[in-house]
Amino acid sequence: MRRKLAAGNWKMNGTRADLAELEALCTAHDGADVDLLICPPFTLITAAAQLCDGHDMRIGGQDCHMAASGAHTGDISAEMLKDAGASAVILGHSERRADHAETSDIVRAKARAAHDAGLLAIICVGESLSKREAQNTLDIIGGQLSSSIPDSATGENTVVAYEPCWAIGTGLTPTPDQIGDVHDFIRTRLEKRFGAGIGRSVRLLYGGSVKAGNAAEIFAVSNVDGALVGGASLKADDFSPIIKALEAEAHAS
Template sequence: MSMVSTYCPHFSGLRRSSPNLHNAPSQSFLQHFSSQLRLPSSPKPCRAVIAMSGSGKFFVGGNWKCNGTKDSITKLVSDLNSAKLESDVDVVVAPPFVYLDQVTSSLTDRIEVSAQNSWIGKGGAFTGEISVEQLKDIGCKWVILGHSERRHVIGEDDQFIGKKAAYALNEGLGVIACIGELLEEREAGKTFDVCFQQLKAFADAVPSWDNIVIAYEPVWAIGTGKVATPQQAQEVHVAVRDWLKKNVSEEVASKTRIIYGGSVNGSNCGELAKEEDIDGFLVGGASLKGPEFATIVNSVTTKKVAA
């Protein structure tokens, strides 16, 4: 089931005129979404379908960042291997580089493996870097690029990230492309400007959007315990999809999955997942806990409606 979305850039604190980061969307906005629903006129057997604006499959990634030891990762992999995960979700985990081989060789095929970063081109005399070719050699299917910690701690700029994404895609890796604004940028009403600028750097460089998942991660919500309200996240996701429609194509806007990251956990994932344009999650700390990560994966059930 696919529903049409529009966005209004004046609420949820995305413009200076909004007094509160936690404002609810306007009544007309809610009425718009309600108007897209079509209910059957007569009773009939029901089946579960996923209600999302995009046409892609729900996607949940776990970014383990610079955490773990051989023992703790062995335990985490064991928990993931035994977890009962909903079938209609793409699940990916991103271990630290030094444990990639351990994870790819011991993790169930149900879950794919991602790297947390990759080099801009083919390997060679680049001390400390990891090439896409090396990642593929050990079984990685994805790479996370543009994460805020790479942007704001390491100092990678938009164009550099876009070039890395282009090389990874050309060599056959899927890319989880991260975008998101700082707190001061949100408070200054620049959320859309920042996200669109970051999106443009990807769009200017990548050969295709076929293997890209966009992760919206407001920097002020990453690892802070602060979470964007479902309405705030939905609002940005709608805007991102609209930007893709206007600047890339309607087809790309429909099929590209836009996932949310920023202190997602087992308690808040259900409410976030209900939003029409939230197509999944990129999870940080909670992905280090197998049972909780499974709960987040299975939050896809809150998107299911009778049809």
């Protein structure tokens, strides 16, 4: 049975004052029923990890370099994330792919670095609106899965997040059937490549305009093991009902 995961991606938001939101989440949720993760900006990782010490709330980064160290001004390695208190890292988010020209090959190298450092790699895949409208969604997702996930992937060190680009921050979401089709496809691809053991143990998250009002419906979809939440993870009052919906689904399934 895969343990469900509620992950928040704060993106380029948050200063030390916002750690009060994290503190509120730690107080409200004990992590008994679902895994909890917040990925704040790099600047808050150490303070966030210290704040969460003694709580079942993990802290993650939003990117890492593929090298362990070296002359890469402005970059952060997986080792550094780990040293700062992170235990996970989001990789290949569509905003990184678009803003920093990250290819799936680069994402795979970063995921390998994350595995080597002992971090959980949350590898993002997702189609653009034009690809969906052209009915190329599964081709795109299949290609991203093949190229972005390293051979070192296991259920313990890898999570795949399906995030349709057109649903991110837009208030638009795919229908439950559309989400189910993609998640079932990802599961089948993982089983084919890694075998049933690993293929069935990798958790699959949905991301894109998840909020309190749609979380329960999304969490009931086949092969959805949780969510990667952006905007609605910034405030405890918004993220908490989403976590509660996932806890309810964990009890029901």
